[in-house]
Amino acid sequence: MTRQIIRVTQSTSKKQKPNPDELVFGRIFTDHMFIMDYCIEKGWHDPRVIPFQPLSLDPSAMTFHYGQTVFEGMKAYRTKDDKVLLFRPEKNMQRLNQSNDRLCIPPIDEELAIEALYTLIDMDRDWIPTQEGTSLYIRPFIIATEPYLGVSPSKQYQFIIILCPVGAYYKEGINPVKIAVESEYVRAVKGGTGTAKTGGNYAASLKGQEMAAEKGCAQVLWLDGVEKKYIEEVGSMNVFFKINGEVVTPALNGSILPGITRDSIIALLKHWGLPISERRISMEEVAQAYKDGTLEEAFGTGTAAVISPIGELIWNSESLIINEGKTGELAKKLYDTLTGIQTGKLEDPFGWVKEVKVHSKTIL
Structure with missing residues (x-):
């Protein structure tokens, strides 16, 4: 040809x-x-x-x-x-x-x-x-x-x-953002178009985004479309939680966009020998970890923002302040490393x- x-x-x-x-x-x-x-x-x-x-x-x-x-x-x-x-x-x-x-x-x-x-x-x-x-x-x-x-x-x-x-994508820059957990509307379900990067997914997210903005939040954290229980992703990012030393991110389940930054973060964590798990994680589990004092960090990942620390989650009128609202040590290290690789300032061991x-x- x-x-x-x-x-x-x-x-x-x-x-x-x-x-x-x-x-x-x-x-x-x-x-x-x-x-x-x-x-x-x-x-x-x-x-x-x-x-x-x-x-x-x-x-x-x-x-x-x-x-x-x-x-x-x-x-x-x-x-x-x-x-x-x-x-x-x-x-x-x-x-x-x-x-x-x-x-x-x-x-x-x-x-x-x-x-x-x-x-x-x-x-x-x-x-x-x-x-x-x-x-x-x-x-x-x-x-x-x-x-x-x-x-x-x-x-x-x-x-x-x-x-x-x-x-910077967010005016807050690398500083933590405030995220609202959406319990009424849904973004996608398994078998739908959630794994595709198509405009309809983002149109479906606008109502939740508008409601989050009224609460002073930068983004929406979406739950699954069936039980409205399990965490999926943030409007423009995949999401990670560090709980009791382990990093957890929702597994790709047929309704979550397979982020390239997400994949890169998982590879970096494995490269560093840190525990990383891809699995179902409920909002109840995150809230319980917060109450137990084991929710150490939360952050989003995506091309536009790269790494966006989450300083506060609003869920059912409850405020979960994560890491005292400060950027976590791991999020900062991941941001510095990934942007360093992307800009040629750091060695690229992956050939990315x-x-x-x-x-x-x-x-x-």
Whole structure:
């Protein structure tokens, strides 16, 4: 099969770059974007990097009506010697295809997707901030574009990648956040789309997120959708608890997103020889550990926040202050180690970090 060449069209009108000290998450985008089309007759075709611009879609495009869309989240870092590094990009593209399968979207060529990613990032490498805690956020996504009002898989799609320079995901930074445990609404159930990274999961979480914000909380901790008893994940993160010396995280059960940061944290803990368990854990168990004084730490993990310590859980009008509301020693060590590996400051014993290297491209 002949490898597709990525066409590149340079932007003739470059944007003003934001002040790196005033970066917010997901508001400002770089000069270029990647796009590739799909139709049944041609498959995935015409991969290209073009100036960042609005999309032109028919009002009947199926993504608007039936939610057939998937996405990923990644980050690029620029080192002091001007190298650009990605963290486990092949895992993101693998997971994108897993989401594609669940949403009946044709699989992408993962190697081509990574090459496209490299090409796009190299085009906009000057947008990558270098200040501590900053990065270039990467959003690959696929939408159903066939103009048809009918409940069936689309016959047309677009695969798009956009880039966004970002600071810390939470305004609190590495400081602990306050989380509300949601006991009324649910995010996903086994057999649903919880393991796919699709927009519908996040739409389903908005009501709980809104209610949490009214309580002064940064996020929602979701319980299982059947018994509303077992912990699943935070809205944008997987979750870990350190109880009596053991780190526990909910096992992947068919409704929890298999986080790449989650997988990396488990690997780090095992590398350090620390006890780590993937199993069912109930909110009652966490509350009992809190009462017994054995709940030592809690933290979330995800691409955007990396590690987010949890300083307080609100559950049934009860406040559980964890580790006196301070960042735990383990969470801090994990954050420093993982971000150190991601940014090239620390040795990478796992081979996770990939340097952005661009292959052949046609510039127009």
